[in-house]
Amino acid sequence: xxxxxxxxxxxxxxxxxxxxxRCNLRCSYCMPEEEYVWLPKPNVLTFExxxxxxxxxxxxxxxxxRLTGGEPxxxxxxxxxxxxxxxxxxxxxxxxxxxxxLLADHAVALRAAGVDRLTVSLDTLRPATFRLLxxxxxxxxxxAGIEAARAAGFTGLKLDTVVIDGVNDDxxxxxxxxxxxxxxxxxFIEYMDVGGATHWSPERVVSRARLLEQLRAxxxxxxALPRTDSAPAERFALRDGTTFGIIASxxxxxxxxxxxxxxxxxxxxxxxxxxxxxxxxxxxxRSGADDAALCERxxxxxxxxxxxxxxxxxxLPERRALAEAASLRANPHLEMHTRxx
Numbered sequence: 001x002x003x004x005x006x007x008x009x010x011x012x013x014x015x016x017x018x019x020x021x022r023c024n025l026r027c028s029y030c031m032p033e034e035e036y037v038w039l040p041k042p043n044v045l046t047f048e049x050x051x052x053x054x055x056x057x058x059x060x061x062x063x064x065x066r067l068t069g070g071e072p073x074x075x076x077x078x079x080x081x082x083x084x085x086x087x088x089x090x091x092x093x094x095x096x097x098x099x100x101x102l103l104a105d106h107a108v109a110l111r112a113a114g115v116d117r118l119t120v121s122l123d124t125l126r127p128a129t130f131r132l133l134x135x136x137x138x139x140x141x142x143x144a145g146i147e148a149a150r151a152a153g154f155t156g157l158k159l160d161t162v163v164i165d166g167v168n169d170d171x172x173x174x175x176x177x178x179x180x181x182x183x184x185x186x187x188f189i190e191y192m193d194v195g196g197a198t199h200w201s202p203e204r205v206v207s208r209a210r211l212l213e214q215l216r217a218x219x220x221x222x223x224a225l226p227r228t229d230s231a232p233a234e235r236f237a238l239r240d241g242t243t244f245g246i247i248a249s250x251x252x253x254x255x256x257x258x259x260x261x262x263x264x265x266x267x268x269x270x271x272x273x274x275x276x277x278x279x280x281x282x283x284x285x286r287s288g289a290d291d292a293a294l295c296e297r298x299x300x301x302x303x304x305x306x307x308x309x310x311x312x313x314x315x316l317p318e319r320r321a322l323a324e325a326a327s328l329r330a331n332p333h334l335e336m337h338t339r340x341x
Contacts, residue, residue, distance in 0.1 A: 003061025003259075004298075006271075006305035012298075013230070013259040014064045015057050017050070018340030019075040020265050021332070025099050025134040027123070029162050029191055030336050032199050033325050037332045043266040047077075049285050051084045053263065056294045060302070063092040067115070068340035070265075073102040079113035086114030093117060097160070097341060101138045103145025107152040118149050119158040122186075124168045125178060133167065146182065157184040158245075163206040164191050172211060173218035180242045187233045187245035193313065193322050194273055195336030200321040208248035212236070215244075230257040249273075253310035261302075262339045270339050271301065274309025274322065278333060 003011035021039045023031060045053070054065060065085065072078060086094055093116045100120040110118075122142060124130050130139040149157060159179050163169050172188065179186035188211050193200040215238075216222050225235040225243065232254060233245030248254075262270045267282025279301050284294055313319060323334050332338050 004302050006302055006307075008256070008306070008308075010257065010305070011259050012057070012061050012261065012302045014066070014261075015054065015062045016066045016068050016260060016262040016340045017054065018068050018070065018262065018264050018338065019050070019072045019078065019081065020044070020070040021335070021338040022074045023070040023099070023337050024074060024101055025071070025136050025138070027134050027162075028132075028167075028199060029164060030196050032196065033328075036335070036337075037329050039264070039266045039332065039338065043282065045265060045267050045282060045285075047081045047084055049267070049282070050081060052291070053267070053281055053285065053294070054085055055088065055090070056291060056298055058088075058090040059295055060299055063090070065091050065094050066340075067094070067096040068262075069097075070337045070340075071099050071101070072096055073098055073106055075265075078106070079109040082110065082113035082115055095119065097121065098145070100142035100145035101136075102141075104141065104148040107145065107148040107154070111152045111154060115154075117156045117158070118154050119160055119187075120146055120149070121161075122146075122159045122175070122178075123161050123163075124171055125174055126171070129168055129171070133164075146184075150182065157182070159184050159186040160189060161186060162189045162191055163211065165204045165206050169206045169210075169214075172206075172214050176215065176219070176242070176244055179244070185235075185243050185245065187247055189247040190250040192249050193319060195322070195334060195339070196328055197336070198321050198323070198325050198328070202319055205250050207251045208234075208246050209251070211246055230259050232258075232260075249310050250314070253308075253314050255308040255311045258307075264333060264339050268333050268339075269298070269301070270333075271305045272307030272309040273339070274313060275307060276334065278339075 003013050005011050095117040096115050097119040127139050191205050219238050221239050222236050232247045235245045237243045268278040269281050270278040
């Protein structure tokens with residue numbers, strides 16, 4: 001069955017599945033506040049409910065699944081869920097994004113269960129900057145997790161770096177060197193005004209253009225690679241063949257090719273990262289709806305999708321953070337750590 005398309009012809013192909021809203025770091029670009037409102041545990045989908053929902057999405061064309069959080073490794077027995085999702089063999093890829101703190105303890109089990117590829121968040125190589133960004137001292141555990149993933153046989157490892165002016169922007173060339181040294185591809189991400197980024201301002205964004213300027217100054221010629229998919233990162237290569245990506249959601253939105261949606265741990269489905277309202281699939285699941293009704297509701301919502309959130313934000317004359325702290329406390333589904341990255 002071909003993927004169902006939205007009003008702009010964008011297919012439904014990629015699902016970001018948040019398995020928990022909890023996180024063991026407090027990164028300033030995602031969770032800068034002191035306290036948070038967590039999803040009620042009875043509302044969190046069971047593994048069986050998750051598997052059933054994912055099956056409905058795959059029936060409509062989704063073939064890429066990314067497990068996210070919060071920090072997904074905080075979800076108990078996560079390899080059990082991975083095996084349930086991998087068993088039907090409908091997905092081309094099951095990937096996971098993690099902050100890496102717990103990865104050393106779980107890499108082997110995740111690989112055996114069916115995770116195909118990992119992305120590890122790594123914003124700095126400096127312990128002091130890691131502490132400043134995350135309010136934790138876990139950088140050595142992140143490095144250990146990366147090494148454990150390599151030892152477990154994960155290939156195609158990616159590193160995600162959110163670059164913030166005056167915090168870690170001076171590390172961009174060194175981070176690229178580190179990624180090259182371990183055989184990973186790094187993706188530099190513009191600091192986004194979404195979710196819990198209550199301290200965001202345009203002045204703190206390190207743009208795509210500035211990132212490329214830095215990397216050319218440090219490494220020489222940089223050339224763009226041709227697009228082969230609808231992934232959010234533009235990919236580039238150095239003269240020696242080293243590749244890297246830039247996700248320029250702020251200065252160069254890619255809404256026109258976006259085939260991604262997000263399902264929270266409690267079953268709220270968002271068709272855009274900037275969406276303020278989602279579709280409550282948990283209510284449908286627990287009301288006794290059958291699989292056909294679940295598929296039909298997903299199809300109906302996606303066919304009516306008109307989201308171009310990043311482009312709308314880019315056109316604002318005065319751009320500030322998407323939500324204030326009070327709004328996030330009133331509606332925790334707006335949080336990035338709830339809806340997943």
